Amino acid sequence: MSDETKIDLELDLKGLLCPLPMVKVSQNIGKVEVGGVIRAIATDPGAMADIPAWAKSTGNEVLQAEKVGGEFVFLVKRVK
Amino acid sequence: MDSTQLTTLTGVIDKKMNRQLKQYLDICARCAICKDACHQYVGTGDFKYLPARRAELIRQIYKKYFTKTGEFVPALYEARDPDENLLDELYDSTYACTGCRRCMYYCPFSIDTAWILSVAKAILIAAGKGNEMLGQLADAAIFKGDNAEMFNDVMVSGFEDIQEEVRAITGNPNSQVPVNKEGADILYVALAGAHSIRPAAVIFEEAGENWTISMFEAANYGFFYGDVEKARLITKRYIDEAKRLGVKEIVVPECGHAYRVAEFFYEAWSKEPMPFKISHILEKVDQYIKSGRITVDKGLIEGKVTYHDPCQLGRNGGKFEEPRDIVKAVTDNFVDLTPNRAEQWCCGGGGGIVAMEEFKDVRLASGIKKVEQLKASGATVLACPCENCRLQIEELNEVHELGLQVWQVIDLVVAAMPLKGTKPTHV
Numbered sequence: 001m002s003d004e005t006k007i008d009l010e011l012d013l014k015g016l017l018c019p020l021p022m023v024k025v026s027q028n029i030g031k032v033e034v035g036g037v038i039r040a041i042a043t044d045p046g047a048m049a050d051i052p053a054w055a056k057s058t059g060n061e062v063l064q065a066e067k068v069g070g071e072f073v074f075l076v077k078r079v080k
Numbered sequence: 081m082d083s084t085q086l087t088t089l090t091g092v093i094d095k096k097m098n099r100q101l102k103q104y105l106d107i108c109a110r111c112a113i114c115k116d117a118c119h120q121y122v123g124t125g126d127f128k129y130l131p132a133r134r135a136e137l138i139r140q141i142y143k144k145y146f147t148k149t150g151e152f153v154p155a156l157y158e159a160r161d162p163d164e165n166l167l168d169e170l171y172d173s174t175y176a177c178t179g180c181r182r183c184m185y186y187c188p189f190s191i192d193t194a195w196i197l198s199v200a201k202a203i204l205i206a207a208g209k210g211n212e213m214l215g216q217l218a219d220a221a222i223f224k225g226d227n228a229e230m231f232n233d234v235m236v237s238g239f240e241d242i243q244e245e246v247r248a249i250t251g252n253p254n255s256q257v258p259v260n261k262e263g264a265d266i267l268y269v270a271l272a273g274a275h276s277i278r279p280a281a282v283i284f285e286e287a288g289e290n291w292t293i294s295m296f297e298a299a300n301y302g303f304f305y306g307d308v309e310k311a312r313l314i315t316k317r318y319i320d321e322a323k324r325l326g327v328k329e330i331v332v333p334e335c336g337h338a339y340r341v342a343e344f345f346y347e348a349w350s351k352e353p354m355p356f357k358i359s360h361i362l363e364k365v366d367q368y369i370k371s372g373r374i375t376v377d378k379g380l381i382e383g384k385v386t387y388h389d390p391c392q393l394g395r396n397g398g399k400f401e402e403p404r405d406i407v408k409a410v411t412d413n414f415v416d417l418t419p420n421r422a423e424q425w426c427c428g429g430g431g432g433i434v435a436m437e438e439f440k441d442v443r444l445a446s447g448i449k450k451v452e453q454l455k456a457s458g459a460t461v462l463a464c465p466c467e468n469c470r471l472q473i474e475e476l477n478e479v480h481e482l483g484l485q486v487w488q489v490i491d492l493v494v495a496a497m498p499l500k501g502t503k504p505t506h507v
Binding site (some may be wrong): 002018019020022023025026044045046048049050052054056057058065069076 | 103211216217219220221222223227230231234235237241242256271272273274275297299301385435467471
């Protein structure tokens with residue numbers, strides 16, 4: 001999916017400790033249009049629960065949450 | 081503002097305003113001693129951050145609707161409607177406050193401005209003006225609690241990775257990070273980040289503790305947001321887990337507000353007695369060192385080390401000596417900040433302010449007293465058992481080029497333990 005999806009904003013969240021990756025995604029989601037996608041790369045494993053939980057509770061959508069090597073890659077779509 | 085909204089807001093005040101809060105509002109003499117106690121007022125010189133002024137906004141609404149003089153001659157008695165202007169002022173002065181309660185410590189009448197501002201937060205939330213970011217973080221935590229099975233696999237996978245890291249540090253291929261272990265003595269309620277779990281796991285393992293971790297973190301953004309029900313639900317997640325696992329004790333991590341919530345607030349929120357002992361991780365570590373359950377070597381930490389009392393753990397939690405005893409156990413080169421303990425300056429990073437981008441300038445300006453303290457200490461290493469404080473001080477460290485290493489206390493302990501494995505750099 002990541003190869004086909006247009007990315008509107010890249011967030012480098014490597015080195016940030018939870019819950020900061022979730023905070024940064026939340027702070028930046030308004031910077032893309034509705035329907036736009038943020039790709040966020042984090043290194044704290046806590047983000048694997050935090051970011052999907054944030055997306056569910058705010059009505060946004062995680063298109064991808066994947067561990068790649070020692071990193072966690074998220075595609076987050078702004079739904080509203 | 082229509083009459084329905086007004087009734088809702090005055091209803092919030094009526095419900096929250098008990099005898100002690102009314103006394104606080106009545107008794108303030110406007111002596112302004114609090115101006116020299118508040119790091120935010122000292123750092124910015126902005127009147128809206130003066131503690132007495134923050135409380136004054138609530139006092140003005142209270143006078144208008146709950147006193148005869150304020151109702152009939154509001155202009156004479158400084159009584160105001162909670163209109164948009166007042167609510168905007170209230171938002172800035174309330175959510176910027178870190179809740180450090182240094183103003184209360186110096187107030188001749190011990191007026192608890194942070195408590196008064198808990199009424200302000202309830203009013204703002206009822207008016208639909210609660211801080212959006214803190215509300216989202218609180219809702220995400222509640223969602224995790226309501227849908228734990230959805231996150232089980234990723235959480236367990238994360239714990240397995242941390243277990244491998246722990247084994248590399250201890251040099252023991254059998255070291256464990258036990259997850260949801262029934263019959264454990266201790267439930268360690270960590271933060272969501274691995275940095276909060278890894279060193280604690282090393283210490284528990286080396287101490288031979290019968291412990292476990294579960295799915296829920298200790299951080300509580302419902303508390304910062306100012307919604308008691310959300311705060312209760314977030315805490316209830318791990319209280320229920322502790323009951324299910326049958327543990328004897330809950331240990332909270334290096335997180336100031338998490339300790340205060342578990343030890344002091346949850347019983348009042350839930351109206352039921354806490355069925356376990358609540359301890360801070362540093363109380364346990366201090367006991368382990370003093371009883372010989374873990375060994376630390378004073379020669380392994382380089383540089384002059386100082387310690388910052390997080391407001392929620394120190395002034396508001398009473399834990400001053402255990403962290404200092406631990407730091408003194410791992411180094412002979414300790415220097416305290418001045419002032420310290422109950423008089424410690426707030427770093428400016430508490431109350432959830434590090435998550436609120438709109439207060440960044442205020443936050444950094446309000447750290448100036450902490451910067452002065454750190455420079456005066458001559459220390460090169462800072463031990464600090466609070467996530468929010470560390471985030472703030474690391475940023476101050478960069479901005480003011482202090483050249484400090486900012487450590488969790490438990491990271492210092494692991495660095496000072498004679499272990500067979502490979503020591504990580506801190507965090």
